[in-house]
Amino acid sequence: MYSSKITGMGFYVPDTIVTNDDLSKIMDTNDMWIQERTGIKERRWIQKGSEDTSAVMGAKAARIAIERAGLEKEDIDFIVFATLSPDYYFPGGGVMVQDLLDMPTVGALDVRNQCSGFVYSMSVADQFIKTGMYKNILVIGAEYHSNGLDKTTRGRTVAVLFGDGAGAVVLSRNKQKDKGVLSTHLHSQGKFAKELSVTKPNIRNWIPYLMENKDDLSYYPYMDGQKVFKHAIVRFSEAIQEGLQANNLTADDIDLFIPHQANLRITQFVQRRFKLSDDQVYSNIQKYGNTTAASIPIALCEAWEKGRIKDGDLIVIAAFGSGFTWGSIVIRW
Numbered sequence: 553m554y555s556s557k558i559t560g561m562g563f564y565v566p567d568t569i570v571t572n573d574d575l576s577k578i579m580d581t582n583d584m585w586i587q588e589r590t591g592i593k594e595r596r597w598i599q600k601g602s603e604d605t606s607a608v609m610g611a612k613a614a615r616i617a618i619e620r621a622g623l624e625k626e627d628i629d630f631i632v633f634a635t636l637s638p639d640y641y642f643p644g645g646g647v648m649v650q651d652l653l654d655m656p657t658v659g660a661l662d663v664r665n666q667c668s669g670f671v672y673s674m675s676v677a678d679q680f681i682k683t684g685m686y687k688n689i690l691v692i693g694a695e696y697h698s699n700g701l702d703k704t705t706r707g708r709t710v711a712v713l714f715g716d717g718a719g720a721v722v723l724s725r726n727k728q729k730d731k732g733v734l735s736t737h738l739h740s741q742g743k744f745a746k747e748l749s750v751t752k753p754n755i756r757n758w759i760p761y762l763m764e765n766k767d768d769l770s771y772y773p774y775m776d777g778q779k780v781f782k783h784a785i786v787r788f789s790e791a792i793q794e795g796l797q798a799n800n801l802t803a804d805d806i807d808l809f810i811p812h813q814a815n816l817r818i819t820q821f822v823q824r825r826f827k828l829s830d831d832q833v834y835s836n837i838q839k840y841g842n843t844t845a846a847s848i849p850i851a852l853c854e855a856w857e858k859g860r861i862k863d864g865d866l867i868v869i870a871a872f873g874s875g876f877t878w879g880s881i882v883i884r885w
């Protein structure tokens with residue numbers, strides 16, 4: 553049986569920086585509230601008129617990842633694309649990346665698991681490599697949140713959290729048995745589906761419904777923040793523990809923990825729970841906000857670019873979010 557390892561990474565974020573002070577000019581919020589509750593200082597938002605979309609940003613990140621893997625686009629056997637903000641209701645973003653990168657007609661799969669989307673996508677790609685079916689898989693997380701947020705005081709609890717961006721990795725067949733993806737674990741609990749959701753338009757309430765019900769705001773994201781927070785700290789911890797246990801490891805073995813960047817307070821809670829030092833944890837929510845499916849590949853790539861990931865390091869990745877869905881990845885680099 554084969555195993556998989558990350559051979560290339562890339563990320564792309566739009567140029568435009570939106571600070572907390574910028575937001576306080578368009579809604580009743582302030583820098584202190586946002587920083588104290590979330591750790592976020594600024595985020596990137598696509599500007600009107602830009603060509604960027606989830607697929608376009610995903611393709612930009614993917615180009616960098618393929619080049620850093622030392623591969624050509626023709627070497628990629630499959631695409632897994634995670635987003636909650638697709639360019640179209642259908643088809644998905646994976647096929648658009650195939651086209652934007654002018655790739656051969658390889659398969660392209662979309663994953664709809666929101667904040668856990670990248671963890672789910674990596675798990676899917678890992679299985680395809682383990683079975684020997686594919687050698688090199690492009691795994692992308694990309695989000696264009698800014699155009700779908702309620703940027704008024706009414707939507708402030710959600711709007712201040714989210715940023716746009718994309719990250720990509722190339723997951724490749726691995727010859728070294730003791731390195732690469734050691735495990736992935738995935739979970740869901742659909743009874744909480746509506747706690748963090750966009751419920752319209754849906755197939756029962758399509759465009760004519762929205763035209764007749766202009767005051768129905770369910771096409772904006774809804775979140776019961778406190779409920780999500782409480783579940784997040786429990787599920788993050790469980791997912792990490794499950795990954796460590798499956799590999800006979802402990803928190804002391806972690807060289808770098810890369811959480812989905814949902815809220816700095818969630819990360820700090822998990823850090824305390826596992827008694828991790830600051831050197832063992834990577835956070836960049838301060839600069840990018842919550843970029844959902846893109847947050848882990850952006851953080852992973854940025855950490856690697858900064859020299860925070862070295863050969864032989866144990867990297868633990870965990871995510872929790874809408875669904876609820878959650879999971880972890882353990883990697884020996």
Ligand code: UT7
Nearest residue numbers: 581582585589667708709712777778780781784814815873
């Ligand atoms: O990535 C997917 C997973 N997502 C998460 O894990 C997010 C989890 N939840 C959270 O991170 C937090 O719940 C939030 C950051 C979303 C909110 O923090 P909170 O400490 O739970 O605040 P809250 O919603 O309980 O609101 C507290 C107060 C309220 O005012 P009152 O009722 O106490 O007068 C809100 O109206 O803060 C007010 N508020 C704001 N004030 C200024 C809510 N949003 C804002 C805002 N600026 N943007």
